[in-house]
Amino acid sequence: QKEVEQNSGPLSVPEGAIASLNCTYSDRGSQSFFWYRQYSGKSPELIMFIYSNGDKEDGRFTAQLNKASQYVSLLIRDSQPSDSATYLCAVNVDSSYKLIFGSGTRLLVRP
Amino acid sequence: DVKVTQSSRYLVKRTGEKVFLECVQDMDHENMFWYRQDPGLGLRLIYFSYDVKMKEKGDIPEGYSVSREKKERFSLILESASTNQTSMYLCASGGLNQPQHFGDGTRLSIL
Secondary structure, eight states, X not given: OOOEEOOOOOEEEETTSOEEEEEEEOOTTOOOEEEEEEOTTSOOEEEXXXXXXXXXXXXXXXXXXXXXXXXXXEEESSOOGGGOXXXXXXXXXXXXXXXXXXXXXXXXXXX | OOOXXXXXXXXXXXXXXXXXXXXXXXXXXXXXXXXXXXTTTEEEEXXXXXXXXXXXXXXXOTTEEEEEEXXXXXXXXXXXXXXXXXXXXXXXXXXXXXXXEEOOOEEEEEO
């Protein structure tokens, strides 16, 4: 059974701090990695994707991928209360278009 | 911007009814997906389609069928609705080697 694991949280950080969200996956063949943000009662919104080992930055967000360790992370710099949401990690399966989603990490940014 | 439109935000049906959930995307994406999301169980793939008239079972296809007669439209059908199909249903679309983008979701209640 291919899996994507995330700590459910909540991860609580003060406003302005760096939030670090982590995800591990079991399928060594996975090539595409995605982070989605989901506010309560809303649908997931894509915020980052990464295909190669290393870091990818977009504004306050940085995705980090380490395929050898089967580990992907999302850093949110200068966290804002509006970043409070559940963050879903998703990984493609069997080199296909199918994604497996983690159960999500709830982030709480305290003003 | 990618636009994925689901026909209803909220829907209430009775057990035994045949239920149709519609999804339309405007980005000419090849791939379309239907998920359900339940507390504690995360996002689970019901069916997906990588081309017109093509469909593949996801992880939980039982009790559901799909139709894709046109590239932009992907329909989910609950053949005979049951109370355990009460859930949030999410449609997503994505191009070749591109991320998936979600619609707003349909919160379906089966009474």
